[in-house]
Amino acid sequence: MRFNKMAVVIDQNHGFKPFKRSQRCRLQSLTNFDVNILDIDQTNLSSLKKAFEVVKFHRSFSSPCFSLATRVEEEVDTTPRIEILGGHGAPRVRALVVEVAIALASGVDPIPVSSGLGGAYILRSRNGNNIALAKPVDEEPLAFNNPKGFRGADAWPTCVPPTALVRISHVGFHVNGAENISAPPWKIASLQRFVEHEFDAGELGSSGFSVASVHQIAIFDVRVLNLDRHAGNILVIKNDQKEKYAAGAAELVPIDHGLCLPEWLDDPYFEWLHWPQALVPFSESELVYISNLDPFKDAELLRSELSSLRESSIRVLVLCTIFLKQAAAAGLCLAGIGKMMTRESCSGEENAKEAIVNASDGEEDNIDSREEKDEFELFQFDKETVHTSADVMHLHQLLQSPPEIAKPPKIAKFSPVRSLPRSQDEELSPLFEETGHEVKTRNDGDESNRTFKENGGDSNGDDSKQGGLTRSKSYSVRNRACESEGISFGDLSEGEWKLFLECFEKLLLEVLESSKCGSLKHRLGTSCQF
Numbered sequence: 001m002r003f004n005k006m007a008v009v010i011d012q013n014h015g016f017k018p019f020k021r022s023q024r025c026r027l028q029s030l031t032n033f034d035v036n037i038l039d040i041d042q043t044n045l046s047s048l049k050k051a052f053e054v055v056k057f058h059r060s061f062s063s064p065c066f067s068l069a070t071r072v073e074e075e076v077d078t079t080p081r082i083e084i085l086g087g088h089g090a091p092r093v094r095a096l097v098v099e100v101a102i103a104l105a106s107g108v109d110p111i112p113v114s115s116g117l118g119g120a121y122i123l124r125s126r127n128g129n130n131i132a133l134a135k136p137v138d139e140e141p142l143a144f145n146n147p148k149g150f151r152g153a154d155a156w157p158t159c160v161p162p163t164a165l166v167r168i169s170h171v172g173f174h175v176n177g178a179e180n181i182s183a184p185p186w187k188i189a190s191l192q193r194f195v196e197h198e199f200d201a202g203e204l205g206s207s208g209f210s211v212a213s214v215h216q217i218a219i220f221d222v223r224v225l226n227l228d229r230h231a232g233n234i235l236v237i238k239n240d241q242k243e244k245y246a247a248g249a250a251e252l253v254p255i256d257h258g259l260c261l262p263e264w265l266d267d268p269y270f271e272w273l274h275w276p277q278a279l280v281p282f283s284e285s286e287l288v289y290i291s292n293l294d295p296f297k298d299a300e301l302l303r304s305e306l307s308s309l310r311e312s313s314i315r316v317l318v319l320c321t322i323f324l325k326q327a328a329a330a331g332l333c334l335a336g337i338g339k340m341m342t343r344e345s346c347s348g349e350e351n352a353k354e355a356i357v358n359a360s361d362g363e364e365d366n367i368d369s370r371e372e373k374d375e376f377e378l379f380q381f382d383k384e385t386v387h388t389s390a391d392v393m394h395l396h397q398l399l400q401s402p403p404e405i406a407k408p409p410k411i412a413k414f415s416p417v418r419s420l421p422r423s424q425d426e427e428l429s430p431l432f433e434e435t436g437h438e439v440k441t442r443n444d445g446d447e448s449n450r451t452f453k454e455n456g457g458d459s460n461g462d463d464s465k466q467g468g469l470t471r472s473k474s475y476s477v478r479n480r481a482c483e484s485e486g487i488s489f490g491d492l493s494e495g496e497w498k499l500f501l502e503c504f505e506k507l508l509l510e511v512l513e514s515s516k517c518g519s520l521k522h523r524l525g526t527s528c529q530f
């Protein structure tokens with residue numbers, strides 16, 4: 001009988017053994033919590049067996065590198081060690097950590113990466129293949145062990161592709177004053193699958209990128225409110241099969257997600273906003289994917305997989321996912337969605353224009369034939385349409401405005417909140433206003449004009465809550481209008497948060513229905529091929 005997959009059991013007593021899939025359940029029931037089971041393709045089996053020999057050898061005289069359990073002695077030990085802290089649930093993540101554990105046990109040293117501001121290390125297998133990229137938390141830019149001179153406060157990494165949160169120890173990682181310590185310390189690090197690449201997105205013209213790739217990254221960034229999606233954080237996958245970097249052929253991989261899921265609703269940065277692919281409407285399959293997204297299920301997943309993630313961050317994911325779902329359903333493309341989320345874009349039309357300029361930047365010069373020229377002109381999009389997208393009320397403003405202000409704009413143009421003159425500023429009454437110890441919605445006669453208490457909210461007279469939007473205690477209408485930092489949802493009670501979402505969805509629907517953003521849909525000529 002032939003098995004396509006084998007189960008591999010790893011624990012401190014049994015080491016690394018292949019088992020037939022049919023034996024897996026029995027093994028699971030026989031073994032204790034130390035056991036991890038991985039599905040490994042049969043083709044990889046021989047190399048894994050060899051690797052097992054290496055690990056077994058090392059384990060015979062040292063503490064286990066292979067500790068996937070959580071109990072490890074804090075003793076003076078210079079052997080490399082690694083444990084999974086987050087991401088156990090995903091088999092691909094477990095497989096990654098096992099590969100790294102094998103490599104470290106076999107004596108391979110981490111190789112420091114010179115680019116980037118933080119400490120990052122390539123981890124290779126014994127035969128020299130790049131396996132993973134480790135970024136210790138304490139070496140992030142501004143963290144205390146940063147090896148590149150950018151030291152300061154702490155930071156927190158989160159990453160894609162297959163990525164684990166691990167504790168890792170190796171003499172090769174940077175420690176300030178290392179000469180004074182006897183053993184390398186444990187470090188919390190993100191461990192990410194290495195992506196073979198020749199360039200990052202800043203080093204190639206954007207016309208080379210596939211629409212699907214750009215859309216995938218953009219959908220992700222919108223959901224996690226990425227504050228740092230600059231071109232250097234997008235790798236262009238090395239691909240020897242296709243004609244190298246032909247228009248629309250290059251696939252992209254996003255890296256460096258340390259500034260995703262912020263605790264505050266902050267201003268994101270989306271490099272792709274300036275790329276023509278963001279103006280291409282969602283494909284049918286993308287629309288289906290988005291409509292099937294369940295923000296509450298994803299929130300549960302995050303709570304169970306990453307217990308250290310704060311509730312305020314998880315609520316940002318929920319809010320942004322709801323926003324994405326409604327905006328996509330209303331016919332917006334990613335450029336329209338990104339602009340609604342980006343404060344600067346809405347303060348004028350500059351960024352929208354810039355998108356057109358960037359889209360064509362450097363490309364016009366390369367156009368030789370008449371036919372290509374025609375295509376290029378079609379690719380200029382409809383400038384009026386792009387301008388319309390700049391007129392959309394943005395997400396921050398929607399959140400900071402009362403229902404009457406959030407209602408469909410007659411003149412579809414909004415100034416940034418912080419630049420409003422005083423008279424207008426005072427009209428910007430908050431969506432939720434504190435009245436005594438009750439947090440109340442403001443718009444009389446509206447269904448949403450119910451106190452949180454009436455709606456099952458458990459506002460308890462905490463003066464620091466302003467409808468649960470955490471700001472200073474003396475939060476006034478004026479301060480609110482003038483403050484430029486983000487809003488946090490962390491202090492809202494469950495009832496308040498639910499009510500807030502109800503109001504948000506209602507207002508968003510009104511704004512989306514009335515906006516002309518939907519007109520961004522289907523504006524490209526069919527000759528616009530990627």
Ligand SMILES: Nc1ncnc2c1ncn2[C@@H]1O[C@H](COP(=O)(O)OP(=O)(O)OP(=O)(O)O)[C@@H](O)[C@H]1O
Pocket residue numbers: 113115116117118119120133135141161192193194195196232233255256257258
């Ligand atoms: N998964 C990966 N695969 C291949 N290379 C990677 C991967 N992740 C990061 N790198 C490489 O490591 C470098 C540094 O990574 P990263 O951008 O995450 O660090 P950083 O210090 O946070 O950078 P910055 O703060 O400047 O954006 C990248 O420029 C890239 O060359």
